[in-house]
Amino acid sequence: xxxxxxxxxxxxxxxxxxxxxxxxxxxxxxxxxxxxxxxxxxxxxxxxxxxxxxxxxxxxxxxxxxxxxxxxxxxxxxxxxxxxxxxxxxxxxxxxxxxxxxxxxxxxxxxxxxxxxxxxxxxxxxxxxxxxxxxxxxxxxxxxxxxxxxxxxxxxxxxxxxxxxxxxxxxxxxxxxxxxxxxxxxxxxxxxxxxxxxxxxxxxxxxxxxxxxxxxxxxxxxxxxxxxxxxxxxxxxxxxxxxxxxxxxxxxxxxxxxxxxxxxxxxxxxxxxxxxxxxxxxxxxxxxxxxxxxxxxxxxxxxxxxxxxxxxxxxxxxxxxxxxxxxxxxxxxxxxxxxxxxxxxxxxxxxxxxxxxxxxxxxxxxxxxxxxxxxxxxxxxxxxxxxxxxxxxxxxxxxxxxxxxxxxxxxxxxxxxxxxxxxxxxxxxxxxxxxxxxxxxxxxxxxxxxxxxxxxxxxxxxx
Numbered sequence: 001x002x003x004x005x006x007x008x009x010x011x012x013x014x015x016x017x018x019x020x021x022x023x024x025x026x027x028x029x030x031x032x033x034x035x036x037x038x039x040x041x042x043x044x045x046x047x048x049x050x051x052x053x054x055x056x057x058x059x060x061x062x063x064x065x066x067x068x069x070x071x072x073x074x075x076x077x078x079x080x081x082x083x084x085x086x087x088x089x090x091x092x093x094x095x096x097x098x099x100x101x102x103x104x105x106x107x108x109x110x111x112x113x114x115x116x117x118x119x120x121x122x123x124x125x126x127x128x129x130x131x132x133x134x135x136x137x138x139x140x141x142x143x144x145x146x147x148x149x150x151x152x153x154x155x156x157x158x159x160x161x162x163x164x165x166x167x168x169x170x171x172x173x174x175x176x177x178x179x180x181x182x183x184x185x186x187x188x189x190x191x192x193x194x195x196x197x198x199x200x201x202x203x204x205x206x207x208x209x210x211x212x213x214x215x216x217x218x219x220x221x222x223x224x225x226x227x228x229x230x231x232x233x234x235x236x237x238x239x240x241x242x243x244x245x246x247x248x249x250x251x252x253x254x255x256x257x258x259x260x261x262x263x264x265x266x267x268x269x270x271x272x273x274x275x276x277x278x279x280x281x282x283x284x285x286x287x288x289x290x291x292x293x294x295x296x297x298x299x300x301x302x303x304x305x306x307x308x309x310x311x312x313x314x315x316x317x318x319x320x321x322x323x324x325x326x327x328x329x330x331x332x333x334x335x336x337x338x339x340x341x342x343x344x345x346x347x348x349x350x351x352x353x354x355x356x357x358x359x360x361x362x363x364x365x366x367x368x369x370x371x372x373x374x375x376x377x378x379x380x381x382x383x384x385x386x387x388x389x390x391x392x393x394x395x396x397x398x399x400x401x402x403x404x405x406x407x408x409x410x411x412x413x414x415x416x417x418x419x420x421x422x423x424x425x426x427x428x429x430x431x432x433x434x435x436x437x438x439x440x441x442x443x444x445x446x447x448x449x450x451x452x453x454x455x456x457x458x459x460x461x462x463x
């Protein structure tokens with residue numbers, strides 16, 4: 001998905017089970033309906049907003065720290081009911097289920113009204129089938145999700161996915177506890193505090209890894225290219241995301257990695273490319289691999305650094321209308337004249353797909369790697385009365401050429417498949433020699449470098 005900040009108005013999908021741990025998560029309190037002065041208020045609760053007259057009803061963001069996944073977020077209003085829920089004939093089944101639980105369940109002390117309400121709310125959204133995208137967030141999860149889009153969260157600093165039966169690390173966050181402990185992309189997490197991760201849902205995994213600042217969690221992991229597992233104990237801490245890192249490769253090629261489209265990503269990118277040019281950069285590799293997306297405003301800002309005003313970044317299609325183009329802004333981009341290549345992979349999603357698709361469709365860059373994740377819907381966060389949030393897909397976005405990529409992904413111009421653990425991440429203090437470059441196992445980056453420096457290679461076209 002791509003995200004618009006909650007204080008912004010509409011300007012403009014995450015792997016189904018992926019998250020950024022230590023960032024934000026999902027499922028807050030709704031109390032049972034209590035009529036003031038009613039003697040029955042302390043006994044059997046009624047489904048909020050129903051049954052007894054006079055009972056007030058409810059009115060109306062995982063990284064490992066655990067949080068933002070692939071999303072395009074569009075700021076939205078408070079929720080308003082389109083029709084009285086309790087008047088629907090189907091509502092009776094929900095009320096009967098509620099009653100049955102309170103009247104028949106053997107362990108009455110285990111009944112948590114708040115959890116029942118949030119479970120029902122989450123179930124309604126999940127029933128849409130928009131897995132990993134539209135979802136219900138309780139107040140705590142909503143707060144963490146918001147923090148994540150602003151580039152701050154508490155946790156250990158890893159992005160995770162569960163492709164089969166165990167979670168894998170998509171990438172550790174630069175400078176995080178996980179990164180400092182040597183956790184690598186492609187690592188499998190076998191245990192969390194001694195508990196096996198086999199067949200855990202992302203929500204269950206999130207609950208195990210999340211925790212307060214200063215507390216520790218013990219992980220047992222296995223590198224993708226090794227047989228023996230290893231164990232690390234990580235202390236959760238506040239993590240501030242640095243979305244842009246870069247290094248200068250031989251032949252004046254700037255390798256610029258954009259890890260996510262959080263607040264300030266455009267400004268950080270401008271600073272990085274300006275510094276790279278001053279250091280002698282004559283072309284750029286924009287690395288969007290493992291980028292889960294973020295704010296759509298930042299996607300527009302990033303694209304505008306490479307293309308002049310008026311180029312189509314993406315097309316937005318409301319559910320009852322025709323696609324409308326969303327364009328670049330300004331003619332002061334810091335890299336309008338630099339030849340470039342974009343790198344993307346199966347974990348490039350949302351805003352990353354928007355930018356990759358736009359630069360490809362506008363013939364501004366050659367796209368190298370593999371097809372992206374295939375998000376392609378815009379999320380609108382609807383704030384509920386208790387500060388919980390419903391993230392709901394309200395529009396589709398298409399590439400600049402009008403291609404629908406939801407569940408399909410943006411295909412590359414040049415396909416180069418490669419395991420996650422071979423990805424080489426840039427650092428500003430690196431001095432990359434030609435020998436260092438030749439020794440890299442990152443065949444996607446090597447292909448990009450060759451495209452920009454080789455005779456007649458793809459990506460050597462003028463901007």
